[in-house]
Amino acid sequence: xxxxGVIERYRSFLPVTPGTPVISLGEGNTPLIPARRAGERxxxxxxxxxxxxxxxTGSFKDRGMTLAVxxxxxxxxxxxxxxxxxxxxxxxxxxxxxxxxxxxVILPKDSxxxxxxxxxxxxxxDVVALEGSFDDAFRIMRRLVxxxxxxxxxxxxxYRIEGQKTAAFEVCEQLGxxxxxxxxxxxxxxxxxxxxxxxxNGGNITAYWKGFREYRDSGFVSSLPAMLGFQAAGSAPLVHxxxxxxxxxVATAIKIGDPAYRxxxxxxxxDSGGLIDVVSDEEILSAYRFLAAEEGxxxxxxxxxxxxxxxxxxxxxxxxxxxxxVCVLTGHGLKDPDQAFRQSTLGDPVAAEYEAVEAFLTAxxxxxxxxxxxxxxxxxxxxxxxxx
Amino acid sequence: xxxxGVIERYRSFLPVTPGTPVISLGEGNTPLIPARRAGERxxxxxxxxxxxxxxxTGSFKDRGMTLAVxxxxxxxxxxxxxxxxxxxxxxxxxxxxxxxxxxxVILPKDSxxxxxxxxxxxxxxDVVALEGSFDDAFRIMRRLVxxxxxxxxxxxxxYRIEGQKTAAFEVCEQLGxxxxxxxxxxxxxxxxxxxxxxxxNGGNITAYWKGFREYRDSGFVSSLPAMLGFQAAGSAPLVHxxxxxxxxxVATAIKIGDPAYRxxxxxxxxDSGGLIDVVSDEEILSAYRFLAAEEGxxxxxxxxxxxxxxxxxxxxxxxxxxxxxVCVLTGHGLKDPDQAFRQSTLGDPVAAEYEAVEAFLTAxxxxxxxxxxxxxxxxxxxxxxxxx
Numbered sequence: 001x002x003x004x005g006v007i008e009r010y011r012s013f014l015p016v017t018p019g020t021p022v023i024s025l026g027e028g029n030t031p032l033i034p035a036r037r038a039g040e041r042x043x044x045x046x047x048x049x050x051x052x053x054x055x056x057t058g059s060f061k062d063r064g065m066t067l068a069v070x071x072x073x074x075x076x077x078x079x080x081x082x083x084x085x086x087x088x089x090x091x092x093x094x095x096x097x098x099x100x101x102x103x104x105v106i107l108p109k110d111s112x113x114x115x116x117x118x119x120x121x122x123x124x125x126d127v128v129a130l131e132g133s134f135d136d137a138f139r140i141m142r143r144l145v146x147x148x149x150x151x152x153x154x155x156x157x158x159y160r161i162e163g164q165k166t167a168a169f170e171v172c173e174q175l176g177x178x179x180x181x182x183x184x185x186x187x188x189x190x191x192x193x194x195x196x197x198x199x200x201n202g203g204n205i206t207a208y209w210k211g212f213r214e215y216r217d218s219g220f221v222s223s224l225p226a227m228l229g230f231q232a233a234g235s236a237p238l239v240h241x242x243x244x245x246x247x248x249x250v251a252t253a254i255k256i257g258d259p260a261y262r263x264x265x266x267x268x269x270x271d272s273g274g275l276i277d278v279v280s281d282e283e284i285l286s287a288y289r290f291l292a293a294e295e296g297x298x299x300x301x302x303x304x305x306x307x308x309x310x311x312x313x314x315x316x317x318x319x320x321x322x323x324x325x326v327c328v329l330t331g332h333g334l335k336d337p338d339q340a341f342r343q344s345t346l347g348d349p350v351a352a353e354y355e356a357v358e359a360f361l362t363a364x365x366x367x368x369x370x371x372x373x374x375x376x377x378x379x380x381x382x383x384x385x386x387x388x
Numbered sequence: 389x390x391x392x393g394v395i396e397r398y399r400s401f402l403p404v405t406p407g408t409p410v411i412s413l414g415e416g417n418t419p420l421i422p423a424r425r426a427g428e429r430x431x432x433x434x435x436x437x438x439x440x441x442x443x444x445t446g447s448f449k450d451r452g453m454t455l456a457v458x459x460x461x462x463x464x465x466x467x468x469x470x471x472x473x474x475x476x477x478x479x480x481x482x483x484x485x486x487x488x489x490x491x492x493v494i495l496p497k498d499s500x501x502x503x504x505x506x507x508x509x510x511x512x513x514d515v516v517a518l519e520g521s522f523d524d525a526f527r528i529m530r531r532l533v534x535x536x537x538x539x540x541x542x543x544x545x546x547y548r549i550e551g552q553k554t555a556a557f558e559v560c561e562q563l564g565x566x567x568x569x570x571x572x573x574x575x576x577x578x579x580x581x582x583x584x585x586x587x588x589n590g591g592n593i594t595a596y597w598k599g600f601r602e603y604r605d606s607g608f609v610s611s612l613p614a615m616l617g618f619q620a621a622g623s624a625p626l627v628h629x630x631x632x633x634x635x636x637x638v639a640t641a642i643k644i645g646d647p648a649y650r651x652x653x654x655x656x657x658x659d660s661g662g663l664i665d666v667v668s669d670e671e672i673l674s675a676y677r678f679l680a681a682e683e684g685x686x687x688x689x690x691x692x693x694x695x696x697x698x699x700x701x702x703x704x705x706x707x708x709x710x711x712x713x714v715c716v717l718t719g720h721g722l723k724d725p726d727q728a729f730r731q732s733t734l735g736d737p738v739a740a741e742y743e744a745v746e747a748f749l750t751a752x753x754x755x756x757x758x759x760x761x762x763x764x765x766x767x768x769x770x771x772x773x774x775x776x
Binding site for chain 2: 002005023025026029030032033036051054055056057058073094095096098100102106109114115117118121122123124126127128129130131132133136137140142144147173174176177178187223226241283288289292293294295296297298331332334335337341343344345346347349350351352353354357358360361364365376380
């Protein structure tokens, strides 16, 4: 009944021993939510959302961080360090606090979403607001590690990938539950036809692909999904080749010009018969609003790249009716409240009188944009929510 | 393996039939996290945190909202409405979007935390920013319901309490896992000696108490916990009696002057042999920082009232060594990023050079406030994090 965290749950797949001091915050076990409307919009496929925003710090990074910090503690580290656009920093700071060892995080000061920054600060990490890019932060982090005081918990730390791969196991086990119906047991794990995922540093798609292969090699399932990775159009070094010196996108969590897991990501797509493609910021923001208003799921903008990419491929006839696609939603929308504000409009204050409130709501309803009208209309071409 | 949400999981305890159209976002199944340092600080008791921030919209409200919206849909409602200080609004908007029926939320405009407001907006609800108090919002909501168009999903909706009581079942089942050790099955549920919980409207303590009693009456456990409710000192009508016309506290989620579940809350405390007490804003904020920096758990300020209250009682010798206390953390810290900012300090930007970063971190370390020094020092008397 009680979920023990990903290390305890998937111990046999991970490099731990009975003596390893496991640092967990109950990460993993995030829900696989069946789409209400997205499958229909994508031409009749079956879509599920793996809602990784429901990890303790609000992103998938916790899966890898539990193992990275556990191994750092086991190795007797004095402190951990990471360079980050935000989610890694929040996760490192949380597990750092939990473990009792120190944590330093280096954040490019212009690429940080509000929620992530306050997390790192409140968890008590030493936060460096760097006047530079993610790649600058990464370079400096490497030099700090060479100094001997710090163990890196960036994605170059191999334990991060090991922990993150557990999401693939969960996807298969949860999909099996849906295939079998709730009351049948034991459940036989099932594999989706496609796994759609946002791609920034390339680590997560690498981890999922490793997880699916290990799960198959262990005999739990007999096939593999095609891996569909999506980069933001202004930050797509894996699609365009080379390094993007100044990546640009609203999806800050995947705003990375020189991915550490370049080869892992490209291999995952190629070996699985999938692809890596781009989606525009407009497509990302449209999907972001769609997720909230039509599915009831608030994810951060980068997360929406997965479903935006599926919508784009569906328009081109990529899928066959009835195929199953799992879209990974990597982080919670509360990570980036400023973006949510920019994508919506709060009306003027209303007087504390029944008549005033009733008139306000009637006006909204008659404008066709609110109660009873399916809430915000999200379309591929809309650029702002029509809520005024 | 796959968690089906609280209605499917606890169907036999809830007013649903096989034909009820269940609206779920994978709510419930939140982790019970053993304290790392809090038990020692409280004089040697065993503390667990029920981290309700790990619900889909980031608060415990989702447990009740899944059932309230499910039943509204079953009843053929055109739309739902609620008055809220924020968490209820976010949850209603999410499940409203998920169900496809409309949702109106009335928020007192000066009592809303940023994260909660953006949630309601992005989920597509009609948001009324009211120039008035929560009690004004509540009064107007009632009149809207009388008009026939709306079903209220405020806590006066009895299904909210029914859904929320499922948290008590989970606490017993999860605590049983810890008592038994991970590898033993089947697990025998266990009851904590105390359940500590923030109290605003009084609905949640009422729901937990109902849940514990029903679970015992069904024979799963044979005892009950003592219920410890904590109100903010400036918003404590259950302690001081009467109505507080202008409640004041940083803990916006429990800033309520006229609780709807006054009797339920008082009965829970009295009948269980517990109490309802107050904690100051200073105690709440100290506990809030402690949770993040020492336990690795980021909860909203109101959540910290539970552990703040336990620390206060422990100082007075209330507990015996070895007793078990479950502290409910009602919402995620990302709900209120502004408060997190006010409780921490971001240093000046640092140049993108190794030497500058290394010097910055060394200065932090020598100030004794960061890496390697146990991060932020939280004490009962500190009023700001010592991070500059």
